[in-house]
Amino acid sequence: MAYLNRTTEQWQEIDSAHHLHPFTDYKSLAKEGSNIIVKADGVYLTNTDNKQFLDAMSGLWCVNVGYGRKILADVAYKQMQELPYYNSFFKTATAPSIELAQQLAEISPGDLNHAFFSSSGSEANDTVVRMVRRYWDLKGQPNKKTFISREYAYHGSTMTGMSLGGMTAMHEQGGMMPGFAHVMPPYWYKYGQEMSPEEFGIFTANKIEEKILELGPENIAAFIGEPIQGAGGVIIPPETYWPRVQEICSKYDILVVVDEVICGFGRTGNWFGSDTYGINPDIITMAKGISSGYIPLSGIMVGKRVSDVLIDEGGEFYHGYTYSGHPVACAVAIENLKIIREENLIENSKNTSVYLNEKMKEIADHPLVGEVRMKSYIGCVELVKDKEKGTMFEDTGAVGTICRDYCIENGLIMRAVRDGMIFCPPLIFSKNHIDELVEKLKKSLDQTHNHINKN
Ligand SMILES: Cc1ncc(COP(=O)(O)O)c(C=O)c1O
Known part of the structure; x- marks a missing residue:
């Protein structure tokens, strides 16, 4: 590919002239230039x-089987x-999409036996909202529309x-839609240090009950949560x-939706985070590690519970994407599952x-460092x-950003979320990779410590 033959400076110039990146401050990117991975x-x-960089983030929490899999x-x-x-x-299908749906049913928790495909985690969660609201309409409870998160x-x-x-910060840009409510997360280090973690777990779960009672159980469609909140x-x-x-959800007849976009496909030591935490979801969302x-x-x-109603009483579900069940994507996912298994x-x-x-x-x-918390490879x-x-x-996030930049300088990709340094390595990470990660992180922490003490 002839166009690949450019210098870093040329790439950076063209990048800032023509390319709006996701989640990026454009002015500062134009000043600093992108790190262009080839x-x-x-x-x-x-x-x-x-x-070279050691990728302790699996790209964006997704390259579970590692890079360079020719198969x-x-x-x-x-x-x-x-x-x-x-x-x-319109009553057609492709072989890879059918095969993948069956394989996913085999590894998914409980009676999650039907797959609905899309191309990104965001789209999949759109499907969740459309489908859950449709379910409650069909059940004759159309007021059950609100999601608690x-x-x-x-x-x-x-x-x-x-x-x-x-x-x-996202709600402030673009305006949150009605029908969504949020409660305190089980973030013990930030909010719960005066309680034991066990007490705090109950305390924060009870916040969901308080919200249900405040809004009226007759208006609540579902609770949605990541088993472990990743990007948060x-x-x-x-x-x-x-x-x-x-x-709480069963007491008030509220569906449980588990967003497995990060936690799925081995991240927490089981196929799904739901397995790790013994959750019995009505629906799960999957992306990233699936392929x-x-x-x-x-x-x-x-x-x-949901599929029976959709199938037996639903009529046409007016929802879907051009690329739902894309045969190439599904074929790759089947092979990816095979690698994970074998x-x-x-x-x-x-x-x-x-x-x-x-x-x-x-x-x-x-x-x-105040706390290191982890579950398997996150x-x-x-x-x-x-x-x-x-x-x-x-000054939330300032020190995290300094440390993240030192990590990159030292050839280590970690992500800073506020002042938390995140790791989410490919599942093939070996002891040698771990030694390298810890050595580079230690060096970056020392540099960050010196940096903030000097300034
Ligand atoms: C838990 C969770 N859900 C949904 C998404 C959205 O996925 P996508 O970026 O593919 O739209 C992400 C992305 O990081 C995620 O972490």
């Missing part, structure tokens, strides 16, 4: 200056030659995803949280994460102003 293999990325490219190539596209509208939840960036999510800062709930949430990011694909798995990646990553947990104790001792190093008192920085 290739990747295993758990390493390479940029246009031939600099996924081969499957896509073969499927493109055989049948590059056909849709699933949590502050700091991330459910996507479309109007629906943004409204479902609990990011106030890897908020790991106390063990008491989900069982109480489940109890390990090699090709856009998402979907929802629907439980019997290489035993879920069990292996869960076992290796014990070593990561052990090594992170070295990080936890650092004067800047976690957060919370940077704080006062380690002893557990006080966070007032």
Whole structure:
């Protein structure tokens, strides 16, 4: 591809002249220039200056099987030659979409036996809202429209995803739609230190009940939550949280929707975060790890309670996307699931994460670190102003950004959410990769500490 033959400066110039990036401050990007990634293999990325980075974020929480899997490219190539596209509208289907739906039904929790496909997590959550509201209409309870979610939840960036999510900065741009409410998340380090984590889990789950009573159970369609809130800062709930949430939702006849976009496909040590936390969802949202990011694909798995009503009483469901069940994406996903299964990646990553947990104790001792929290291969190093008192920085996010930039300089990709340093490595991460991660993170923390003490 001839156009690839450009210098970093040329790329950066064209990039800022023509390309509006997602979640980006355009002025500062134009000043600093993008880090342009040209290739990747295993758990390493390479940029246009031939600099290598250890990717401790699996891209954007998605490359679960790691980079450079030629078999996924081969499957896509073969499927493109055989049948590059056909849709699933109007009583047609393609073989890969049917096969994938069946395989997903096998690995999904409980009686989630029907798949509805789309291309991104945001679209999948749009489908959730459309389908859940349709379900309650068919049940003769059309007032049950409101979704309860949590502050700091991330459910996507479309109007629906943004409204479902609990990011106030996003709500302020574009206007949240009516029919969505948010409650306190189970973020113990920030809000709950005067209670035990177990007490705080119950306390925050009870916030959902308070919201249900405030708005009226007859108006509430569903509660939606990520098993572990990812983009909100890897908020790991106390063990008491989900069982109480489940109890509250069944008490008031409210559907439980679990957004597995990050937690699905091995991230928390099981196929789904719902398995890890013993959640019995009515619907789950999936994306990212379903295809390990090699090709856009998402979907929802629907439980019997909802699918029975849609199928038996629904008539036509006026909803779907051109690319619902795209055959190439589904073929890649089938092969991706095969890799996860055959290489035993879920069990292996869960076992290796014990070593990561052990090594992170070295990080936890650092004067800047208030808490290290993790579950299998997802976690957060919370940077704080006062380690002893557990006080966070007032200028939220400034120190996190400094540390993130040092990590990049040191060849390590981690993400800063406020002042939390996030890790979410590919499931193939080995002990050597963990050693490299911890060494580079330690160096970056020292540099950050010196930086803020000097300024
Ligand atoms: C939990 C969760 N849900 C939904 C989404 C939205 O997915 P997408 O960016 O593919 O629209 C994300 C993206 O990070 C996510 O983390």
